[in-house]
Amino acid sequence: MTGDLRAETIVHPDATAAGKPHFEVLDGLRGSAALLVVLFHIQGIPIEFDGSKVILHHAPLAVDFFFALSGFVVGYAYDDRWIRMSVTQFVKIRLIRLHPLLVLGALLGFASYLLDPFAGSRQAAPLGSVLSALALMVLSLPARPLPNRWDDTHPLNGPEWTLFWEYVGNLAYALVLRRLTTTWLLPIMAAGAIALFWTGAARGSLDGGWGWSNLWMALVRLTYPFVTGLFLYRVRHHLPKIRLGFLPLTLILTIAILLPIWPEAAGVRWNGLYEAALVILLFPAIIIAGAHSDAGRGMIGICKISGRLSFPLYITHYPFLYIYMNWIFTRPSLGMILIVAAAALLFVLAFAWAAFEFWDKPIRARLKRAL
Structure with missing residues (x-):
């Protein structure tokens, strides 16, 4: 045999359960947002999230970005399947996709609450209360606050509050939103945008929804991004095809989150208006640009890894950071x-990979075969 024969490995995008290729740049951006959240928590815990010292000031808005991505992806994956799919089947599919890692996150939170060597008396809660929180959180339901967990609605694993509302958004899609035309989605988007704008102007921040004292904000933060994501999926072919790629869009997202907290001036809480503008304008623009962008051979592997690790990283990192937080108290x-x-x-990244490979993948495979 003559000539130089070279075998080139081509990395293909991941596929949905129905065999559709993923939007690889959007997958990568989900991972970028999850990493920004983790960095925000690691850097913010030692300084008790003091706004003047935090670096990634607006990282909590990654949650709103996740909701918008979810609306887009749900529309893409399921809009054309309702002729042969019931609501019950849809719920089963979404539970298989989301719940194994949610359960793992709750179990990790339970273990870290009881076994934390640095907690001392700060977590001296009755075992019955902790078990009750675990039982509710395994179902993704809110639980009563526990000592040393602020007033979180999901006290064993704070970030799980977003998964509860993710389920709410998915049910709203299955029962109502999938039946609405894009024209009917517009007034919902408008009402959601007004609510976000008012909340930002009134509070000076959109960081809320995670606790019992600010629970009402969760619905505000879910409505506009999720419905807008669904809308963007349906009209994406009619929007400008801006192609920036994974790295430029990650840079734009990071810069937007890095900008400092805007001071109040002339009675206007500019920081809240800035955060509302990110959610209402910038995040949808990033998503539509990401949907039209091609990762390319050089970046598709990174996008795949980033997408696969995004959910396990987001839902498993905080139980370990509770221990890190209590260790900080030792000065x-x-x-x-x-x-x-x-x-x-490094540890939470490695654990996220292990959770994906050895927990999420095999459990989902078995559930798919069973159900």
């Missing part, structure tokens, strides 16, 4: 904090 040196923070980042 270690700054140098030691930096070392442990770097180690914590």
Whole structure:
């Protein structure tokens, strides 16, 4: 045999359960947003999330970005399947997709609450209360607050509150939104945008919905992004085809989150208006640009890895950071904090990969065969 024969490995996008290829850039952006959340938590815990010292000031808005991505992806994956799919089947599919990692996150939170070596008396809650929280959170339901967990609605694993509302959005899609035309989605989007604008102007921030004291904000933060994501999927072919790619869009998202907290001036809470503008204008623009972008051979592998790790990273990292938080209370040196923070980042990334490979994938495969 003559000539130089070279085998080139081509990485293809992941596929949905129905065999549709993923939007690989959007997958990558989901991972970028999840990583920004983790970095925000690791850096913010030692300084008790003091706004003047936090670096990724607007990272909590990654939640709104997730909701918008979810609306887009749900529309893409299921809009054309309702002729042969019932609501019950849809619910089963979504439970298989989301619930195994949600359960793992609740179990990790339960273990970290009871076994944290640095908690001392700060987590001296009755075992019955902790077990009750676990039982509710395994079902993704809110639970009563626990000591040393602020007033979180999901006290064993704070980020799980977003999964509860993700389920709410999915049920709203299955029961109502899938039946609505794009014309009927517009007034819902308008009402959601007004609610976001009013909330930002009144509070100076959109960081809420995670606690019992600000529970009402969760519905505000879900409505506009989720419905807008669905709308963008349906009209994407009629919108400008801006192709920026994974890295430029990640940079834009990061810069938007990095910008400082805007001070109040002339009686206007500009920070809240800025955050509302990100959710109402910038995030939809990033999503439609990502949907029209091609990752290319050089980036598609990174986008796939980023997308696969995004959910396990987001839902499993915080139970470990509770222990990190309580360790901070022992007043270690700054140098030691930096070392442990770097180690914590590497650890939660490695754990997210293990959770995906050895928990999420095999459990979902078995559930698909069974159901």
